Amino acid sequence: MVTTLVKMHIRQLIDNRSSTYTYLVWDANSREAAVIDPVREQVGRDLKLIRELGLILKYALETHIHADHITGSGLIRESLDCHIGVHANAASQCSDLKLVDGDLIALGEVRLEVIHTPGHTNTDISYLGDGVVFCGDILLIRGSGRTDFQSGDPGQSYDSITHRLFTLPNETLIYPGHDYNGFTCSTVGEEKKYNPRLGDGARRDDYIRLMQSMKLTKPDMMDSAVPGNQACGLVE
Ligand code: FE
Numbered sequence: 334m335v336t337t338l339v340k341m342h343i344r345q346l347i348d349n350r351s352s353t354y355t356y357l358v359w360d361a362n363s364r365e366a367a368v369i370d371p372v373r374e375q376v377g378r379d380l381k382l383i384r385e386l387g388l389i390l391k392y393a394l395e396t397h398i399h400a401d402h403i404t405g406s407g408l409i410r411e412s413l414d415c416h417i418g419v420h421a422n423a424a425s426q427c428s429d430l431k432l433v434d435g436d437l438i439a440l441g442e443v444r445l446e447v448i449h450t451p452g453h454t455n456t457d458i459s460y461l462g463d464g465v466v467f468c469g470d471i472l473l474i475r476g477s478g479r480t481d482f483q484s485g486d487p488g489q490s491y492d493s494i495t496h497r498l499f500t501l502p503n504e505t506l507i508y509p510g511h512d513y514n515g516f517t518c519s520t521v522g523e524e525k526k527y528n529p530r531l532g533d534g535a536r537r538d539d540y541i542r543l544m545q546s547m548k549l550t551k552p553d554m555m556d557s558a559v560p561g562n563q564a565c566g567l568v569e
Contacts, residue, residue, distance in 0.1 A: 396469025452490025
């Protein structure tokens, strides 16, 4: 009897201007693929890589409606006829899939499970694969995504991270949506121990107070990026 092992492959790509990570995820057997959080300025790079690797792109998935860059998902769909997935809470006029907690994305034999992890925005999705979670900006390596706009909520952020992500096995790899300090990935066990905001049993009320005390400036591109991303990046 021949058994074929399910194998998920991952490529992590970066947009240096916005420090955004884009991920290409595929099933090694069928070569069916998804791109997570593509950036509009990098679409040429991503399409070339997809072609070089011989992948069949099924989905362009967003972890949330971004405020700091414009998505490349609309342009990628124009080239490769994939389906765009965003959370059902996003006021998106252009997506094909309105995703909710518990949905499964199939890439051949590989499955990505949608976990709704709101708090950075109300559209946050983490995509859980076999031993890996792509968590967008809700949890960053040794940090967490800001909670002060786009229906962000520090209490929800704490609950999403501690009840949904920190209950995954400790060895689960964490691939975030951004990093500003040179890190590429982490693990659940590592963040539970060393994340300065949430690690080592940090209390919910302390976390809320900390997040509310931050005086952060508005992202430069916010006024154009949010409506642009609600239109899948298909704007001037
Ligand atoms: Fe974000």
